[in-house]
Amino acid sequence: xxxxxxxxxxxxxxxxxxMDQIRHYVASGALAAGxxxxxxxxxxxxxxxxxxxxxxxxxxxxxxxxxxxxxxxGAFVAELQPVWPAARRxxxxxxxxxxxxxxxxxxxxxxxxxxxxLRGALAELNGSNHPTPPNS
Amino acid sequence: xxxxxxxxxxxxxxxxxxMDQIRHYVASGALAAGxxxxxxxxxxxxxxxxxxxxxxxxxxxxxxxxxxxxxxxGAFVAELQPVWPAARRxxxxxxxxxxxxxxxxxxxxxxxxxxxxLRGALAELNGSNHPTPPNS
Amino acid sequence: xxxxxxxxxxxxxxxxxxMDQIRHYVASGALAAGxxxxxxxxxxxxxxxxxxxxxxxxxxxxxxxxxxxxxxxGAFVAELQPVWPAARRxxxxxxxxxxxxxxxxxxxxxxxxxxxxLRGALAELNGSNHPTPPNS
Amino acid sequence: xxxxxxxxxxxxxxxxxxMDQIRHYVASGALAAGxxxxxxxxxxxxxxxxxxxxxxxxxxxxxxxxxxxxxxxGAFVAELQPVWPAARRxxxxxxxxxxxxxxxxxxxxxxxxxxxxLRGALAELNGSNHPTPPNS
DNA sequence: GTGGTCTAGACCACA
DNA sequence: GTGGTCTAGACCACC
Numbered sequence: 001x002x003x004x005x006x007x008x009x010x011x012x013x014x015x016x017x018x019m020d021q022i023r024h025y026v027a028s029g030a031l032a033a034g035x036x037x038x039x040x041x042x043x044x045x046x047x048x049x050x051x052x053x054x055x056x057x058x059x060x061x062x063x064x065x066x067x068x069x070x071x072x073x074g075a076f077v078a079e080l081q082p083v084w085p086a087a088r089r090x091x092x093x094x095x096x097x098x099x100x101x102x103x104x105x106x107x108x109x110x111x112x113x114x115x116x117x118l119r120g121a122l123a124e125l126n127g128s129n130h131p132t133p134p135n136s
Numbered sequence: 137x138x139x140x141x142x143x144x145x146x147x148x149x150x151x152x153x154x155m156d157q158i159r160h161y162v163a164s165g166a167l168a169a170g171x172x173x174x175x176x177x178x179x180x181x182x183x184x185x186x187x188x189x190x191x192x193x194x195x196x197x198x199x200x201x202x203x204x205x206x207x208x209x210g211a212f213v214a215e216l217q218p219v220w221p222a223a224r225r226x227x228x229x230x231x232x233x234x235x236x237x238x239x240x241x242x243x244x245x246x247x248x249x250x251x252x253x254l255r256g257a258l259a260e261l262n263g264s265n266h267p268t269p270p271n272s
Numbered sequence: 273x274x275x276x277x278x279x280x281x282x283x284x285x286x287x288x289x290x291m292d293q294i295r296h297y298v299a300s301g302a303l304a305a306g307x308x309x310x311x312x313x314x315x316x317x318x319x320x321x322x323x324x325x326x327x328x329x330x331x332x333x334x335x336x337x338x339x340x341x342x343x344x345x346g347a348f349v350a351e352l353q354p355v356w357p358a359a360r361r362x363x364x365x366x367x368x369x370x371x372x373x374x375x376x377x378x379x380x381x382x383x384x385x386x387x388x389x390l391r392g393a394l395a396e397l398n399g400s401n402h403p404t405p406p407n408s
Numbered sequence: 409x410x411x412x413x414x415x416x417x418x419x420x421x422x423x424x425x426x427m428d429q430i431r432h433y434v435a436s437g438a439l440a441a442g443x444x445x446x447x448x449x450x451x452x453x454x455x456x457x458x459x460x461x462x463x464x465x466x467x468x469x470x471x472x473x474x475x476x477x478x479x480x481x482g483a484f485v486a487e488l489q490p491v492w493p494a495a496r497r498x499x500x501x502x503x504x505x506x507x508x509x510x511x512x513x514x515x516x517x518x519x520x521x522x523x524x525x526l527r528g529a530l531a532e533l534n535g536s537n538h539p540t541p542p543n544s
Numbered sequence: 545g546t547g548g549t550c551t552a553g554a555c556c557a558c559a
Numbered sequence: 560g561t562g563g564t565c566t567a568g569a570c571c572a573c574c
Contacts, residue, residue: 368508
């Protein structure tokens with residue numbers, strides 16, 4: 001079963017942490033298209049948070065197209081993961097990469113150190129269990 | 137003169153955008169150790185934001201050790217940029233890299249696309265005006 | 273034979289989609305007064321949905337006077353389609369038209385674009401006696 | 409000042425009714441780009457609903473790009489109203505028009521009656537810059 | 545059983 | 560002052 005790790009002290013909203021971790025599971029293939037997510041009440045009980053918090057996380061992911069919410073049935077990983085247009089993708093990647101680069105510099109990390117961290121993170125998504133096609 | 141670009145549509149708090157951009161200037165060497173930052177009132181006027189917003193940004197950066205705030209004198213880029221211990225650095229880099237990797241995947245970006253974005257961001261920091269030795 | 277097209281991704285309840293499509297068949301004449309509708313069990317099997325969902329759809333349509341449900345016999349298109357008094361009709365049309373108009377505006381559609389869409393939909397009801405599955 | 413009309417008995421969620429009416433005001437020009445919306449608390453008090461209900465309505469409209477929410481400042485009509493690509497627009501218009509056409513038929517309304525209703529609704533959006541309370 | 549909406553009220557973050 | 564998040568608990572709609 002899935003495992004979630006919430007930290008209330010980071011300032012990052014709980015529902016956002018949840019979204020990030022579900023996104024991670026989907027990106028890594030640990031959650032494959034069509035897989036059912038835990039029910040709202042079940043997950044709320046397991047994580048000791050209010051059900052409405054889960055509702056918000058699931059709702060946002062539903063809006064994003066990452067998961068598919070079916071009233072009365074449950075929530076499922078979407079069959080077609082959304083693909084952004086190349087232009088918007090590049091734009092967004094630039095922002096994220098710049099943030100990483102600046103913060104790495106600020107910490108005194110070298111360029112290879114930063115690049116290796118990213119290589120590791122990508123490998124971790126590729127490496128594991130389920131058929132995530134190595135997209136180039 | 138420094139130039140700041142605030143965007144109110146992103147949802148990112150103004151004080152955070154300010155911090156990011158100052159950090160960027162410091163990381164790229166455009167702001168060198170000892171350089172003075174604009175005064176709070178001056179910057180607030182120029183950016184048409186509430187002075188308390190600048191206060192908050194400067195305060196946080198001071199807390200991080202990126203800048204020195206000298207009461208009655210102004211704010212200056214810190215002489216010694218903080219260097220994190222390798223272990224914490226690696227930990228933090230992993231978090232950032234994982235976020236970038238997951239979001240890249242989610243957008244349908246390939247691994248090289250993500251790595252190139254980071255290379256570009258690092259190069260941009262190296263490239264500019266002031267001599268920051270390209271630490272490999 | 274009638275053809276129904278259910279889409280679970282729209283957020284529109286299944287029973288509502290069913291009602292809409294049956295209404296469409298009746299309005300277009302593909303289903304004429306007195307025609308029998310598929311049995312609940314048969315339709316539930318064909319569409320792979322829960323029989324109670326069909327029950328709900330048929331029940332609501334029966335309540336509206338669109339179909340007649342005869343216990344032990346089945347469901348049939350009502351002989352006399354209900355005709356609303358002109359005043360209530362106008363009122364209801366205004367609501368629907370306003371919704372269409374506002375949403376059209378919001379999408380950036382021109383007035384002729386909206387009117388043409390409605391003309392097309394009306395023509396489609398007039399034109400065919402045989403089912404092309406409505407996508408609404 | 410704006411006027412909102414909520415009806416709890418329709419089955420349409422309150423936050424959706426609010427969204428529809430705000431959309432109506434924006435589409436008609438009664439709310440122009442840059443205009444401030446009522447604050448969440450103020451509107452909640454005026455409509456006697458829970459603030460979180462307003463939060464949800466505003467949040468969704470923010471996601472849609474209809475309004476612009478600025479933390480600590482308030483909510484404002486977006487400067488650039490989103491324009492859908494023509495293909496998606498046509499698709500969506502077809503669905504809405506089909507619903508209107510079918511329901512008009514069902515009520516016993518003639519084609520001109522339906523078209524006139526739409527013309528009226530469009531004219532109402534064009535004509536006035538002053539609020540005529542939306543009936544949706 | 546499932547998800548969706550709403551309330552009352554607390555506390556935090558932003559400008 | 561503004562909006563954002565979370566809780567506890569109720570009730571409804573869907574399948």
